[in-house]
Structure formats: C-alpha cells, structure tokens
Amino acid sequence: MKNVAVIGAGTMGNGIAHTFAQSGFKVQLIDINEDSLKKGMETISRNLDRMVTKEKITEAEKTETINNITTTTDVSAGVKNVGLVVEAATENVDLKLKIFKQLDKECHDNTILATNTSSISITQIAAVTARPDKVIGMHFMNPVPIMKLVEIIRGYNTSDEVTNIIMKLSKTLGKVPTEVNDYPGFVANRILMPMINESIETLYNGVAGVQEIDTVMKLGMAHPMGPLQLADFIGLDVCLSILNVMYDGFKNPKYAPCPLLVNMVRAGKLGVKSGEGFYNYSESRKAEKVANQFV
Structure with a gap:
C-alpha cells in the first residue's frame, strides 16, 4: 500500500497526490493530458x-x-x-464508470x-467492476493538503476489511x-449544497447582495x-452537478438547482477557475492571492 496511483491532475487530484507523497507514499499521478500533469506538478x-x-x-x-x-499519461x-488507486476525475458519472471499468481490467486483483x-x-x-467489495469512496476536502476531513463512503458491497484499511490509511495521512x-x-x-443553493436563491430573489449574504454567514x-464565495472555490459547475445528482436521487424539489446557478454555468461563469463567478477574480491574479490564504 506504499505505492498508490491518483487518476486526474486537477485541483483535487494534485492535492491528493501531494498529500500522499508528503506522507512518504510513492505516487503515480495519471492524466491523459500532459499539460494537466505539468500544471498539476507546478501547483x-x-x-x-x-x-x-x-x-x-x-x-x-x-x-x-x-x-x-x-x-504519466499511460493508465495501464x-x-x-499499486495497492490503491484514487480516482479524482471530473464529476461525471459516465466518465467515472468508464475509468473504473478500465481500472478493474488493468489493476491487480487485490x-x-x-x-x-x-x-x-x-x-x-x-x-461495473468484478471487485465491488474493494470499491470505496474517499471524499477529500479542498484544499486537500490543509483540510483534515475525509468522508469514507461504503458502497453496498464494500467489505469491512477494505473499509478498515482505508480508515487507517487516512489517519496515516494526518486526516x-x-x-x-x-x-x-x-x-x-x-448538507452543504442545499445551503449554497438557498444562498443563490436568496440572491436571485433580491433579498440581499453577494457580499451581504456572505457577511451574514461569516459574522x-x-x-x-x-x-457564495465557497461556491466559487468549489466551482459552480461542480455545485450544479452535485445538486442534479441529489435531485435525481431523491426526487425532492428542495434539491432543484436555482435558475441563477444554471444560467451562470451556461454563461461560463464557473467561479475561481474561470476568473468570474459571484466574485471577479480576473484582476491581478486575485484568485491566487485569495487561495494562498488557505495554504
């Protein structure tokens, strides 16, 4: 288990790779895009x-x-x-299923x-794998090297042994x-996404402005x-994706994404990563300066 692989070199993937490597693990950071790997290592x-x-x-x-x-760009x-693979690709169900089908074929049975x-x-x-007992969720928080929590999610068939291994492993990472x-x-x-969605609804309904809403919740x-600032850091497209998964799963209107969120994603205003969301991050690399507060 001292050898691990991380799939995806984006914000979460490079943070996960950083965390494992700093704890003494040998890490294979994998992405199909060489530029993404370069940017991930620079980060x-x-x-x-x-x-x-x-x-x-x-x-x-x-x-x-x-x-x-x-x-490496070579998944195989x-x-x-490796004893563990942590997938951190885009939050898209079809993509994840495709990745896990490949991992099941390419990885050792254990x-x-x-x-x-x-x-x-x-x-x-x-x-979609032949090893459902060995599939588990490790939901790290952003920024990964700093945040302590890891949600360990058991699937219906995840074994007690695998759960215990991942719980202990997370502790060795300082989590x-x-x-x-x-x-x-x-x-x-x-819990978080309905709060963010309701904050967007509050803005959408004209109850208060962006800074006023955030000030109330901070102070x-x-x-x-x-x-709203947190939504910008998560990525408004990611927030929308999560709300859609929850709405589809529960069929409860309280999880339906606010129309303002939907339109902002359609317009490409995704938060920090696009330079603009509820706040503007484009001037003088403002986003990086704000992000530096957390590392």
Missing part, C-alpha cells in the same frame, strides 16, 4: 514552497515529496504495481479502487476519516468563508 511545487516559507516543512522535505511523485503502466466523488453512488460505480453510507450527496454535500454563523 504542488508552489504549495510546497509556501509551506517551506511558513516553516511547516523543510526544503529537504519538499524535495522528497516531489521525488515521491511520478507522472501507472496502475500496474488493488483497492477508491473514488473522490463528492456525490455519485459508490454502489453504482462498483457495479480525520469519517465513515458514512452511500446515499446521494453523502453527508458533506447533502453571524462563524463560517470562515461565505457560501
């Missing part, structure tokens, strides 16, 4: 530099962490000799297959694993970040 290096500056790690520890990560080669999905059914993903069952949105997003409810 890991920048985040490690900040940790060195803040004296959280030494320069030698930074170098060791980087050396623990190997990048990347997962050949390899545990985990997904970082924030809402998609673990049971559904496991059903606090919390076991939950496989229902749409799990715990974190089942009145002691949230470190307002829900």
